[in-house]
Amino acid sequence: MRKTGFIVASLAGLLMAGTAFAQTAVKIGVLNDRSGIYADITGEGSAVAAQMAAEDFGTDKGITVEVVSADHQNKPDVGSNIARQWYDTEGVDVIADVPTSSVALAVNDITREKNKIFLNSGAATSDLTGSKCSPNTVHWTYDTWQLAHGTGGAMVAAGGKTWFFLTADYAFGHALERDTSAVVTAAGGEVIGSVKTPFPGTDFSSFLLQAQASGAQVIGLANAGGDTVNSMKQAAEFGITQAGQSIAGLLVFVNDIHALGLDVAQGLVLTETFYWDLNDKTREWSARFEEKTGKKPSMIQAGVYASVLHYLKAVEAVGSKDPEAVMAKMKEMPTDDPLFGQGVVRADGRKTHDAYLFRVKKPADSKGPWDLYETVATIPADKAFRPLADGGCPLVQ
Amino acid sequence: MATQTSSLDLSRSAGVEAPGMPALHMWIFAGLLLFGLVAPYILYPVFVMKVLCFALFACAFNLLLGFGGLLSFGHAAYFGSASYVSAHAAKVWGLTPELAILTGTLAAAGLGLAIGSLAIRRQGIYFAMVTLAFAQMVFFFSIQAPFTGGEDGIQSVPRGHLFGLISMAPDRNLYFFVLAVVFIGLLVIYRIIHSPFGQVLKGIRDNEPRMVSLGYRTRRYKLAVFVLSAALAGVAGATKAIVFQLASLTDVYWTMSGEVVLMTLLGGMGTVFGPILGAAVIVTMQNYLATFGDWVTIGQGIIFVVAVMLFREGIVGVLARIIRRPL
Amino acid sequence: MSGDTILEASGLTKEFKGFVAVANVDLKVRRGSIHALIGPNGAGKTTCFNLLTKFLQPTRGTIRYNGRDITAMQPADIARLGLVRSFQISAVFPKMTALENVRIALQRRRGDSFDFWRSEKVLAAFNDEAAALLEDVGLTEFSATPAGELPYGRKRALEIATTLALDPEMLLLDEPMAGMTQEDIDRISTLIRRIAANRTIFMVEHNLSVVASLSDRITVLARGEVLAEGDYAVVSKDARVIEAYIGSGHG
Amino acid sequence: MFELLGIPPQALFGQLLLGLINGSFYALLSLGLAIIFGLLNIINFTHGAQYMMGAFVAWMLLNYVGIPYWGALFLVPVIVGVTGVVLERLLISRLYHLDHLYGLLLTFGLALIITGVFRNQYGISGLPYAIPGQLSGGQNLGFMFLPNYRGWVVVASLVVCLATWFVIEKTRLGAYLRAATENPTMVGAFGINVPRLITLTYGFGVGLAAFAGVLAAPIYSVNPNMGADVIIVVFAVVVIGGMGSILGSILTGFGLGLVEGLTRVFYPEGSAVVIFVIMAIVLLVKPAGLFGREA
Numbered sequence A: 001m002r003k004t005g006f007i008v009a010s011l012a013g014l015l016m017a018g019t020a021f022a023q024t025a026v027k028i029g030v031l032n033d034r035s036g037i038y039a040d041i042t043g044e045g046s047a048v049a050a051q052m053a054a055e056d057f058g059t060d061k062g063i064t065v066e067v068v069s070a071d072h073q074n075k076p077d078v079g080s081n082i083a084r085q086w087y088d089t090e091g092v093d094v095i096a097d098v099p100t101s102s103v104a105l106a107v108n109d110i111t112r113e114k115n116k117i118f119l120n121s122g123a124a125t126s127d128l129t130g131s132k133c134s135p136n137t138v139h140w141t142y143d144t145w146q147l148a149h150g151t152g153g154a155m156v157a158a159g160g161k162t163w164f165f166l167t168a169d170y171a172f173g174h175a176l177e178r179d180t181s182a183v184v185t186a187a188g189g190e191v192i193g194s195v196k197t198p199f200p201g202t203d204f205s206s207f208l209l210q211a212q213a214s215g216a217q218v219i220g221l222a223n224a225g226g227d228t229v230n231s232m233k234q235a236a237e238f239g240i241t242q243a244g245q246s247i248a249g250l251l252v253f254v255n256d257i258h259a260l261g262l263d264v265a266q267g268l269v270l271t272e273t274f275y276w277d278l279n280d281k282t283r284e285w286s287a288r289f290e291e292k293t294g295k296k297p298s299m300i301q302a303g304v305y306a307s308v309l310h311y312l313k314a315v316e317a318v319g320s321k322d323p324e325a326v327m328a329k330m331k332e333m334p335t336d337d338p339l340f341g342q343g344v345v346r347a348d349g350r351k352t353h354d355a356y357l358f359r360v361k362k363p364a365d366s367k368g369p370w371d372l373y374e375t376v377a378t379i380p381a382d383k384a385f386r387p388l389a390d391g392g393c394p395l396v397q
Numbered sequence B: 001m002a003t004q005t006s007s008l009d010l011s012r013s014a015g016v017e018a019p020g021m022p023a024l025h026m027w028i029f030a031g032l033l034l035f036g037l038v039a040p041y042i043l044y045p046v047f048v049m050k051v052l053c054f055a056l057f058a059c060a061f062n063l064l065l066g067f068g069g070l071l072s073f074g075h076a077a078y079f080g081s082a083s084y085v086s087a088h089a090a091k092v093w094g095l096t097p098e099l100a101i102l103t104g105t106l107a108a109a110g111l112g113l114a115i116g117s118l119a120i121r122r123q124g125i126y127f128a129m130v131t132l133a134f135a136q137m138v139f140f141f142s143i144q145a146p147f148t149g150g151e152d153g154i155q156s157v158p159r160g161h162l163f164g165l166i167s168m169a170p171d172r173n174l175y176f177f178v179l180a181v182v183f184i185g186l187l188v189i190y191r192i193i194h195s196p197f198g199q200v201l202k203g204i205r206d207n208e209p210r211m212v213s214l215g216y217r218t219r220r221y222k223l224a225v226f227v228l229s230a231a232l233a234g235v236a237g238a239t240k241a242i243v244f245q246l247a248s249l250t251d252v253y254w255t256m257s258g259e260v261v262l263m264t265l266l267g268g269m270g271t272v273f274g275p276i277l278g279a280a281v282i283v284t285m286q287n288y289l290a291t292f293g294d295w296v297t298i299g300q301g302i303i304f305v306v307a308v309m310l311f312r313e314g315i316v317g318v319l320a321r322i323i324r325r326p327l
Numbered sequence C: 001m002s003g004d005t006i007l008e009a010s011g012l013t014k015e016f017k018g019f020v021a022v023a024n025v026d027l028k029v030r031r032g033s034i035h036a037l038i039g040p041n042g043a044g045k046t047t048c049f050n051l052l053t054k055f056l057q058p059t060r061g062t063i064r065y066n067g068r069d070i071t072a073m074q075p076a077d078i079a080r081l082g083l084v085r086s087f088q089i090s091a092v093f094p095k096m097t098a099l100e101n102v103r104i105a106l107q108r109r110r111g112d113s114f115d116f117w118r119s120e121k122v123l124a125a126f127n128d129e130a131a132a133l134l135e136d137v138g139l140t141e142f143s144a145t146p147a148g149e150l151p152y153g154r155k156r157a158l159e160i161a162t163t164l165a166l167d168p169e170m171l172l173l174d175e176p177m178a179g180m181t182q183e184d185i186d187r188i189s190t191l192i193r194r195i196a197a198n199r200t201i202f203m204v205e206h207n208l209s210v211v212a213s214l215s216d217r218i219t220v221l222a223r224g225e226v227l228a229e230g231d232y233a234v235v236s237k238d239a240r241v242i243e244a245y246i247g248s249g250h251g
Numbered sequence D: 001m002f003e004l005l006g007i008p009p010q011a012l013f014g015q016l017l018l019g020l021i022n023g024s025f026y027a028l029l030s031l032g033l034a035i036i037f038g039l040l041n042i043i044n045f046t047h048g049a050q051y052m053m054g055a056f057v058a059w060m061l062l063n064y065v066g067i068p069y070w071g072a073l074f075l076v077p078v079i080v081g082v083t084g085v086v087l088e089r090l091l092i093s094r095l096y097h098l099d100h101l102y103g104l105l106l107t108f109g110l111a112l113i114i115t116g117v118f119r120n121q122y123g124i125s126g127l128p129y130a131i132p133g134q135l136s137g138g139q140n141l142g143f144m145f146l147p148n149y150r151g152w153v154v155v156a157s158l159v160v161c162l163a164t165w166f167v168i169e170k171t172r173l174g175a176y177l178r179a180a181t182e183n184p185t186m187v188g189a190f191g192i193n194v195p196r197l198i199t200l201t202y203g204f205g206v207g208l209a210a211f212a213g214v215l216a217a218p219i220y221s222v223n224p225n226m227g228a229d230v231i232i233v234v235f236a237v238v239v240i241g242g243m244g245s246i247l248g249s250i251l252t253g254f255g256l257g258l259v260e261g262l263t264r265v266f267y268p269e270g271s272a273v274v275i276f277v278i279m280a281i282v283l284l285v286k287p288a289g290l291f292g293r294e295a
Helices: A043-057 A076-089 A101-114 A144-157 A171-186 A205-214 A225-237 A254-260 A280-293 A299-318 A323-332 B023-042 B045-066 B076-091 B097-119 B124-144 B171-193 B196-206 B208-213 B218-244 B254-267 B274-288 B294-309 B314-323 C045-052 C075-080 C098-110 C120-136 C152-165 C182-198 C208-214 C232-237 C239-247 D009-040 D047-065 D069-090 D100-122 D148-170 D172-182 D184-189 D194-216 D226-241 D246-266 D274-285
Strands: A024-032 A063-071 A094-097 A117-120 A137-139 A162-168 A190-197 A218-222 A246-249 A269-272 A335-337 A341-345 A355-360 A373-379 C005-016 C019-030 C034-038 C060-065 C083-085 C170-174 C200-204 C217-222 C225-230 D138-140 D145-147
Touching: A024 A043, A024 A076, A024 A299, A043 A063, A043 A094, A043 A280, A043 A299, A063 A076, A063 A299, A076 A101, A076 B045, A076 B218, A076 B274, A094 A299, A101 A117, A101 A137, A117 A299, A117 A323, A144 A171, A144 A218, A144 A246, A144 A269, A144 A355, A144 A373, A162 A171, A162 A205, A171 A190, A171 A218, A190 A205, A205 A225, A205 D009, A205 D246, A218 A225, A225 A246, A225 A254, A269 A373, A280 A299, A299 A323, A299 A335, A323 A341, B023 B045, B023 B171, B045 B171, B045 B218, B045 B254, B045 B274, B076 B097, B076 B124, B076 B218, B076 B254, B097 B124, B097 B218, B097 D274, B124 B254, B124 D100, B124 D226, B124 D274, B171 B196, B171 B218, B196 B208, B196 B218, B196 C098, B196 C120, B208 B218, B208 C075, B254 B274, B254 B294, B254 B314, B254 D100, B274 B294, B274 B314, B294 D100, C005 C045, C005 C200, C019 C045, C019 C200, C019 C217, C019 C225, C034 C045, C034 C182, C034 C208, C045 C170, C045 C200, C075 C083, C098 C120, C098 C152, C120 C152, C152 C182, C182 C200, C182 C208, C208 C232, C217 C232, C217 C239, C225 C232, C225 C239, C232 C239, D009 D047, D009 D148, D009 D172, D009 D194, D009 D226, D009 D246, D047 D069, D047 D100, D047 D194, D047 D226, D069 D194, D100 D226, D138 D148, D145 D148, D148 D172, D148 D194, D148 D246, D172 D184, D172 D194, D184 D194, D194 D226, D226 D246, D226 D274, D246 D274
Parallel strands: A024 A063, A024 A094, A094 A117, A117 A137, A162 A190, A162 A218, A218 A246, A246 A269, C034 C200, C034 C217, C083 C170, C170 C200
Antiparallel strands: A269 A355, A335 A341, A355 A373, C005 C019, C005 C060, C217 C225, D138 D145
16 A cells, blocks of 8 residues: 655754754655556655655765655646645745646746746656746656657657547647647658547547548557556557557556556557666666565656756755755756766756657566566657757747 | 425524624624734735635535525536636736636626526436536536646736735735635625525525415526526635636536535535635645545545534534524 | 406316326316315325416416416416415425514515615515514414424414415415314414405315315316316215215215 | 548448447446436435446456456446445435435545545556456457447446336336335335335445446446546436436437447547537426426
């Protein structure tokens, strides 16, 4: 059973009490979904990741770290309420994670207004480093532009020229479809149709049949969460992949695949920026994470770890937690962590690193419950994310 | 013509009431106002504003349920749509906060008129289901309509300047404006309950066929109270949008409709002050137990069951029975 | 007493799914009379009554009141024409005081008033009149008692006072004596006779002695159809009526 | 090839068939609601949660006890039905003397608790439940590929619906049930234990919901929220149908499934609200519903 409640990690306080260093006490609030659709890919795991970052950073550097966490239930009003209260009355310096674009945008605003720091890992919207970019925000792990380009571009390159979209009928789905269509067309592919599915939906069979009837080579799922899971499940049921069409998941996480099972998910192509089985460092860290949580980390949880670690390094380098100075340092200093390797935080707040195109393994090829992906391609950091000039971020003009 | 009575066991406490405002009620209102005036210096102002908005919402809902005998399971539709409209008015049209709230309220009243005129064709549980279904329609509309911003909602709503003069950015300034709006809203509800119109409503609640036989066109009264309730719920929703600078899908989702029923049931339906207390309890619970995720939902469910099984009069209803005075 | 017809139903029929509750009933109520509708259980009396006041919509047939076709009208509007009904189960407003019960009927004179912004103090203007009506039915001492707490017989009296507050031209009473003690029956009988002085009364009633003593004219209904009509002497000797009552176990 | 409104007729048949499949769930759920409402006069808001429980219990039987789909199909309605009986005895039965709205509020609270507990225990991502081996694969009907399982869903729910209709309308037990709805005292005088009849009826209605849940488990992911959204649609179905008759609720359920299916083809964006729009129209034209009794 999932642990609930505050996680309070008061590290180093007692040990350091007698030393000559000036103490800097940092309070990090992990704000995410602990009960809803993203609880598995963020939730308690992200809080654990933040705490691991504090531990790995070290207790001997004059910085005490306290991690608190709360559930925003994927509701922007709940999230902004907690964020305000954390900043106003509880002395929180940094809010980390925050999946769900709507909540992330709200926290983005509040953080800027209160002049604190926001380390986003969980949200998808590329607006965070585009039109709504903020000098107080770092967007770490992934975004919609990167997903669309990773999956869309690679699929076309692999021969999937004609596309049909199943688009969740709300702003996020529309944006994902629009971005991916642009990529597909630019890469020489063609979008031959799309259908807007009511959100949230349970039965996608009718829309899948329309996609099948269109004869498109690729069916793009411009949806998320339960919609994605249900549409993939039903695609398998109606034998759509067996009949030769490929399915491209535009926002699918490793935990979704784990929950679906390889029988259903096999052959799906998707993009992520982290996978536990990439190299020795990721395997070592993921093993430690699994010991604490019982699950392999998602890329979002990995992003929380890496972003908190980078933040703490910047605080150490600056010698204070002054938000402006720390942000400047975070952008100036190259990042280096075991999970995403080396990278940079750009002026618009975008953290860039490599991304990977994965294909879900066939059940026969899988060696364990979490052996789910094979790597199709690596997309280098400079290609994976939207170019600095294209985002329309006022900070870079 | 359907003649089923909606004889909800409401306001068992509402016994004989002298005309005009009894001294006890006047003192309670004064006490509430006094508490409202000092609260921002003791408590976190944004939190108190949230309580205020929900208190008004619950009282508006109670006007319909407790005094009109109509259980709407879709009141989030009016709360939420007013919140969207006022957020849009403040952000896109640049209206001052008071005008934005007014616009939101009018939108809620209009929606209430449209849905109400259909819903009052059915009674009792059917009425509840119809209002719920229409609210769900409003929810789907809110996801898809371009101006609501889909699931992002309308964010960064400016708090603006009251009457174009006083900046609402500082929490305290905004607080006293919200306090005034909510307090006036509560007084309006009190007056509606104790008006000739309110007397007719109580008659309909107690025995609708009899009112028909006395020549009252009860449907029109039910529609009127439905619209009033929707409009006042709209005031609450519109104000909330200005306070949180955000209008979102949460405000139109059916769980919100359930929450307002819970607040009213817990505080005491058909009482004047119950919903205020119910709202305060539920909002506090949500606020301080937010970390516990699902347990909030489970807790709310348990409160529902316990309230229905053990104290249908609600907290204030029980108090009123003990002191033998209507509250 | 004028002999013209105040309420007339012709060919009145109500079909529910699967059976006919009221079949082709013709009925004429003379102005100023007390007219009773009787019949064994399940005869369709209450259905008929509900049709006349439009609480049920007839399947076929027409209803005319004062020469005007009211078949398509809403029940509230029929009440506004002066044709006011009572209910079998006592229809008071249990949470209001006796005075408020009567007053809410008086308040109707203010028209369709939706003045939610006004204080209910304006209703105090009706208090004296309401008190007078309560006195008429012997309820003065109960005027501040919530109606729900009154004994049964008093509730019926209150109901009549409330109805009278509308000063109706014609009253339709649905079993006014149901469930009453003999003492109550006597009091209400006197009351009915008194108010009938300048009104027409149409009532459904089980208690045949009440019917015998009060009514000018009686219509007997059985299985949804009119069996006989006339004064008590005529009806009580009608062989089919006796048959219908004995057949269903009534005396 | 001729086209109908721009859609090839074959595709249209396919979509109609899919509509019928969804209609199966609506019919089973609204039938259960109608039966419960008929005798208890309570709108069972817990119905959606009990549908979800059906799917979950099937999953548990498979994963904890090893009982496969076919066993679950019979066991789950009984198990969930028994929990319904317990709820009815412990809580719901104490509300019959009150206004029906209290029943609605109570069952709403119960729905919150049940959903919350399952969400807390199993998370929200959904659990996989495989299609039973005998029914995997599908038939190529020429105009569409019909998964065997979906065909089975339509057949199973039709059989259960019609059997229920037969029992209630054509047998002695059903006659008692119908009589008890009209006049419980009289039926009690016949020596029939009316409270037990009521309890069992509630259990049966809940069992129908659980049966629908088992049918749904292999199609949709087994998810704590699966009942919450469908129940509101079913409420609209019930308002449209009017719950006047057993056959009425079955027909309305299937009919609206078809209408929704057609909307998915011609105007997909509107398919989530089409049932609510129909509800508004029905309320205007025939407030008592298509099969509703007057008054």
